Amino acid sequence: MNATLNPVRVVQELKELRALTGDENGAQRVAFTPVWVKARAWLKAKLAELTVEVHEDAAGNLWATLRGESERELLIGGHIDSVPNGGWLDGCLNVVAGVEILRRVAAQGKPPVTVRLVDWADEEGARFGKSLFGSSACSGALDMDEARGLVDRDGVTLPEALRAVGIDFERVKESGRELAKAAAYLELHIEQGPVLLDLGLPLGAVLGTFGVERHAITFRGQAAHSGSTPMKRRRDAFLAAAKMAPEIYAIADRHGGVCTIGSCATKPGIVTSVVAECRITLDQRHLDPKALAAMLADARAASERFATEGGVGVEWERIWHIEPRPFAPELIALCDEAIRETVGVSHRLPSGPLHDAAETCGAGVPTVMMFVQSLHGISHNKIEDTKEEHLEQSVAAFDRLASKAMAWIAAGGGRR
Ligand SMILES: [Zn+2]
Numbered sequence: 001m002n003a004t005l006n007p008v009r010v011v012q013e014l015k016e017l018r019a020l021t022g023d024e025n026g027a028q029r030v031a032f033t034p035v036w037v038k039a040r041a042w043l044k045a046k047l048a049e050l051t052v053e054v055h056e057d058a059a060g061n062l063w064a065t066l067r068g069e070s071e072r073e074l075l076i077g078g079h080i081d082s083v084p085n086g087g088w089l090d091g092c093l094n095v096v097a098g099v100e101i102l103r104r105v106a107a108q109g110k111p112p113v114t115v116r117l118v119d120w121a122d123e124e125g126a127r128f129g130k131s132l133f134g135s136s137a138c139s140g141a142l143d144m145d146e147a148r149g150l151v152d153r154d155g156v157t158l159p160e161a162l163r164a165v166g167i168d169f170e171r172v173k174e175s176g177r178e179l180a181k182a183a184a185y186l187e188l189h190i191e192q193g194p195v196l197l198d199l200g201l202p203l204g205a206v207l208g209t210f211g212v213e214r215h216a217i218t219f220r221g222q223a224a225h226s227g228s229t230p231m232k233r234r235r236d237a238f239l240a241a242a243k244m245a246p247e248i249y250a251i252a253d254r255h256g257g258v259c260t261i262g263s264c265a266t267k268p269g270i271v272t273s274v275v276a277e278c279r280i281t282l283d284q285r286h287l288d289p290k291a292l293a294a295m296l297a298d299a300r301a302a303s304e305r306f307a308t309e310g311g312v313g314v315e316w317e318r319i320w321h322i323e324p325r326p327f328a329p330e331l332i333a334l335c336d337e338a339i340r341e342t343v344g345v346s347h348r349l350p351s352g353p354l355h356d357a358a359e360t361c362g363a364g365v366p367t368v369m370m371f372v373q374s375l376h377g378i379s380h381n382k383i384e385d386t387k388e389e390h391l392e393q394s395v396a397a398f399d400r401l402a403s404k405a406m407a408w409i410a411a412g413g414g415r416r
Contacts, residue, residue, distance in 0.1 A: 003107040005399045007392035010093075010100045014391075017042060017080075017096065018088040026382030027082035029092075031122035031133070032060075032161050039080045039092075043119060046099050051106050052117075058174035059137035060121035060167045066102055068111040072414065074405050075116050075185040075365070076101060077135075077356050079123035086124075087190075087384025089391075093372070094188040095119050097395045101402050112410040113183065115402070120356045127152045127161070135359035137172040138179060183414030184331060184405050185360040185367040188398045190386055194377030195349050202390040203397055204347040205335035206369035209358040210257075210285035211292045211324030217244070217303055221312035223268055223276035238266055238275035240306040240314070247302045248282065255295045257286035258352065287324050287350040325358040328366035330413060334404040335368050342397035366414050370398055 021029045021039045029039045040062060047054050052064040078094030098117040105111050121134030128150040136142040148169065150158040159169035191197075196204050221235035241264065248259035260283045267277040282299060286292035300316060307314040332348065339346035351369065361367040372394035375385045386394075408414065 003104065005100060005104045005396065007100070007395035010096050010395045011388050011391050013046070013096050013099075014088060014092065017092055022088065025085040027086040027088055027090075028084060029080060029082040029086070030084055030126050031081035031124065032127065032165050036081055037165065040119070043080060043095065043099070047102075050099075050102055052102060057138070057178050058168070059134045059172040060162070060165065061134040061138060061175055061178070062119040062121075063178060064099075064102060064117040066106055066111065066115045068114040068406075070113045070410060071181050072183045072409055072416075073114045073116050073181045074402065074409055075118060075182050075360070076402065077118045077120060077185060077187050077360065078189075079120045079134075079356060081122055081124055081126075083124050083126045083380050085382055087379050087381060089190045089384060089386055090192065090379050091123055091189075093190060093391065093394070097188050097398055100395060101399050104399060105402070111406060113406050114181070115406065118178075123356055128158050130158075132354060132356060132359055134175070135356035138175040139359040139363035140173060140176050141359060141362055142173065144173070179360070179363055179365060182360070182365045183409040183416070184328070185357065185365045186331070186398070186401060186405060187355060187357045187367075187369045188394060189355060189369055189371060190379060190384070191349075191371040191374045191377075192353055192379035193374065196347065196371060196373040197375065197377050199347060201345060201347050202343050202373050202393050203339045204349045204371045205332050205339060206327060206357075206371055207332060207348050207350045208287050208324060208326035208361070209351045209354050210287055211289055211322060213284045213292060213296045213321050214319040215282050215296075216279055216317045216319055217241070217282055218277060218279045218315045218317070219303075219307060219310075219312050220277050220315070221275065221310065224274040226272045226274060229274060234274050235311045236274050237278040237310075237312050240303075240310040240312050241278040241280050243306040244280060244282070244299070244303060247306075248299060251295050251298045251302070254298070255286065255291045257284060257291060257295050259284045259295065259299070281319065285352060287326065289324050292324060322354070322358070325361040325367075327357070327361060327368045330408065331366055331368035331405065334408060335370055335401050338397045338400035338404055339370070341400055343393050364415060368401075370394065370401060
């Protein structure tokens with residue numbers, strides 16, 4: 001038995017998975033499809049070589065359990081599903097690194113606490129437009145009425161797609177019992193952004209996932225002839241909306257978050273008319289709930305000011321929101337330590353994208369993530385990549401974090 005961690009094997013296995021489930025356009029492991037089932041079978045074959053118990057829960061999440069001296073559990077999570085034409089690392093890096101950690105821990109004898117790897121089902125939401133399916137069913141946050149009505153491009157409902165892979169939609173929340181003994185949760189992931197790349201650092205400790213406020217803002221003025229209407233007589237809905245563009249940069253700058261106007265639609269939308277109605281969408285994100293609320297309040301106040309200046313009306317409609325999910329300070333410190341011991345220097349950063357870790361965190365399980373640098377700062381694309389040297393370092397640092405977290409739980413740390 002080999003009791004030494006082998007990060008090179010992780011990179012080899014990731015390439016194996018890529019060859020098995022990708023094509024010339026990238027990864028094709030969309031959840032609940034035959035390619036995803038094939039990826040799962042590959043994962044189960046790897047786990048079959050270990051002394052772990054494997055089962056799928058009511059939501060289709062795959063669990064591999066290595067029993068320890070204590071029933072209290074350290075969870076390591078990831079997702080083997082991908083977006084269509086996805087990258088070779090998003091989600092599966094952690095699953096494959098998790099298998100390697102289970103191998104290393106199992107080879108050293110019975111661990112002090114129970115260690116479990118979970119492959120969450122349908123993290124990406126690529127087919128039904130709703131991400132974090134398996135982890136939100138498990139955390140209890142999944143909105144059953146909303147999920148029941150989801151339909152894919154071919155008219156297949158989510159419950160029908162689940163039935164095809166042996167999952168009963170009405171029972172998915174029974175997966176929640178899997179968290180009963182969870183003391184802590186760890187997730188390794190590629191950064192999917194350019195922060196670590198720009199700093200020239202391989203690894204970072206994640207502070208939490210951003211809270212998100214997503215709104216539609218509609219300005220209503222009056223359509224008028226573009227030739228006959230003097231400039232100062234216009235009630236131009238587009239002018240008021242356009243003033244929001246530089247304003248959100250100032251707001252993001254003031255509070256340290258990010259703001260995006262991602263769409264703009266005008267009515268009547270013809271070249272010879274002043275705009276009567278202009279609908280824009282605003283997405284605001286921040287790790288601090290007070291700062292997020294302040295960014296939203298500032299944007300609202302600005303929209304009302306611009307509406308008054310232009311003699312138009314303004315209406316707000318919330319599309320979606322989620323609270324910020326700050327990770328556990330003790331685990332962030334352990335993550336920092338593990339990174340410093342492996343590569344000399346660490347950096348703390350928030351996560352812009354959501355991850356399954358947001359759901360375990362929301363369910364009250366102390367959680368932390370580790371990020372590894374993304375080349376080009378790009379993901380959800382076949383050009384997604386990370387230097388192999390950095391991948392190997394991430395596996396080594398994450399393994400150290402797992403050991404530290406096990407010791408922390410064994411000493412009484414984590415959720416009880
Ligand atoms: Zn992911």
